[in-house]
Amino acid sequence: MKRYYPQGMDPARFDQAVKELQQVVGEEWVFMDADTELQPYLDRMSAKPIDYRVPSIAVAAASVEEIQAVLTIARAYSLPLWSTGNGRNFAYGGPAVMQSGYVHLDLKRMNRIIEVNEDLAYAVVEPGVSYYQLYQHIQEKGYKLWIDCAAPGWGGLIGNAHEHGAGYTPYGDHFTFQNGTEVVLSDGSVVRTGPWAMNGSKTPHIVKYGYGPYLDGMFTQGNFGIITKAGFWLMPEPPAYKPFLFTYERDEDLHQIMEILRPLKINQVIPNSPLVEHGRYTCCVQANREDYWTERTPVPEPVWQQMYKDFDVGAWNVYGALYGTDETIAITWPMVKQALLSIPGARAFEQGDRPDNDVSWNYREKLMRGEPNMSEFAMVNWGGGGHLNFTPLTPSSGAHATTSYENMAKIFEKYGFDYLTEFVAAGRAQIHMLILAFDPRDEDERQRADACSREIILEAARLGFGELKANLEYMDLVAGTYNNMDNGLAKLNQKLKDILDPAGILSPGKSGIWPSGWPEDQKGNPQGNGD
C-alpha cells in the first residue's frame, strides 16, 4: 500500500517529526507500516475503497502529558492529528482518518476507569474504556449499577456519548447523562468543565452546570479539543424491570404506533426510548440473507413475509421496557398494554413469551438493562460487510414518521438496496435510523451506496429532518444542510476553530469544520499526498 504524508509535507521533514513522536510515546507505540500495522486503522465498511483514507502513521499516547508533548510536536511541524478513543464508530467511518496522510492519535491505551461511585451512581473514565470493560468492572465489584451501552457492546463511553450516540435504558441519551469533561486544547492547556473546574469540588460529576457558560457540548462531534476524561451517570439497578414487545401486521400501522407512543414517552410512562423496528431490520440481525434470497437485488416482499412468519415478528415491532417497583409497574403496564394493543392485529409479548432462541428479544432485553452484547452487529453480514447509517431526526408524530418512512423507501428502492430501518422513539423527536447494507467488494454496489447516501441526506434535509451523525465522507454535506442565518452556525464554528486551534492541527474537517488557514485544495481531499 502507498505511504502517505501529511498534506504538503516534505517526507524528510516528516521523518524528523516521527522521530520526535517516538521519543514521546516510545518506538513501539508509533505505527508506520501501511500494509500491516496501519490496517486496523482503516475503514473497511464504508462506500469508499479501504485504501481511501490511510494515515501516515498512528501514535498511541498513554497519558495527558504524552498528548501535550505530541501537541507540541504537531504544532511545530503542522501535523494534522485525527484523534480517536476506543476507535469503533463503524458505519460513520470507523477509526479511519478524514484524509490520507493525517497522523492518527490513538487514545485506546488511556483505558482507566478512574472512579465508580455507587452511592451517587456515576463513573469517570478515560477515552479507551469500552462498554464491555465498564460492565465487567461493575460486575466484579458487585455494584448495583447499570450502564447504558450502544448496541455493539465493544463501543466506548466517551466516543459514543460525544458522537451523540444513544442506548436503550432510561439513560439512553448518552450525552444527557454525561457530566464533566476534561479536555486538552490545541495549545496543550488542560481544562475541566463545570463544577470540575473548582479546586476541591465535591460535585464534579453530579451537577452538569457549574458557574458560567456550559461548554461540554462544544466538545461533541467537534475538533476544538481532545477529551481525556469524562463522567457519566449510571442508573441504579431498579427493583423491577419489565421488557415488552408489541408486533403489528401492516406497514401503515406506523402512523398510529407513533401517535400512541408520543404521550407515553413524553410523560415518561415508558422511561426508555422504545424501538419501533421494521420487520426487515428484526430479521436481518438473525438470518443469513442467502438462506432466503441469493440474488443481489432487494429481497422481494413475499420473501420478507416468509421471514416474518419464520421469526414470528410483525411488519413493525416495538421493543421497550418499564422500570421501577412491582407496584409502580402494576400501574403503568396496563396503561401501556391497552394503548399499544388498540391497533387491530397487535400482539403483546412479555418476558417468557418468546422462544429461548429469539435473537431479537434476547439481545434487546439485555440492552434495555445495560448488558453489552454484539448481536445487532449481525446486520453487517446482511450486505457483505458494508454498512452506512443515517439518522434523520423527525418530530414524534405519525405523520412525520410516515413521511420519512415512505420518502426514504423510495430512495432505497431507486438504488436497489434492502430498506432496513427503525425509529428510536426518544420523546418529542424520534431518530429515524436507516441502515444501508452493501458489499464493499463490489464496485457497483459501492457506487450505488454512495449515491444513495447523498440522496438520503439531501432528501431528509429537504423535509426538515437533520442528520444526527455523519460518515466521514458526508460530513461536509451534512454540515452544509445546517445553513440558515447565512450559514450562521458554520461561521460560529469557524470562529471557535480559529481561536481554539489556530495551528489547525486537531481533527481537521471533523463535522465539516476545517482550519481557515488551509488552502482550499487541501480540504475535502481524502487521498492527500503520498508516494
Added chain:
Amino acid sequence: MVRPRLIFRAWLTGAMLLIASGSGAGEARKLEGAERTWAFYCEGCHAAGIEEHPGTLRLSYTRSPELAAIRGRQDLTPEYLRQIVRMGYLEMVGFRKTEISDDELEALIKFIRLPVPTQAQGEK
C-alpha cells in the same frame, strides 16, 4: 444452573495448573489474560450459539454449523488467526495493537485453539 462462564473458569483453572506445572506460571497468567481479551473483543461475535453471535451466524453459512464457533478449532492456524485479527476479513474488522498487543494476541491464539471444555469436564 451453573453458568457456562463459571464452568469455563473452573476448567481454565485446571488447564492453567497443568500448564503451570509444565511451562511455567507465566503461561498460565497469559491464558487468564487471554480469557479477558476474548471476552472484550471476540466473544460477542464468536461465542458458541449460532443465533446470537454475528460471527458464528455468518460462519454457520460460509463454512458449516460444525465449524461456526471458532474456539477449539485446530484447523485455524496461528498464522491465519494472526492475519485475520490484525487485518480483518469481510464482515470482521481488524484490531489495533493498542487493543490487543502482540503478546496478548499470541496468548489469545493459544486460547482459541485450546480444546473447548464440555459441561461434563467443567463439573469434574
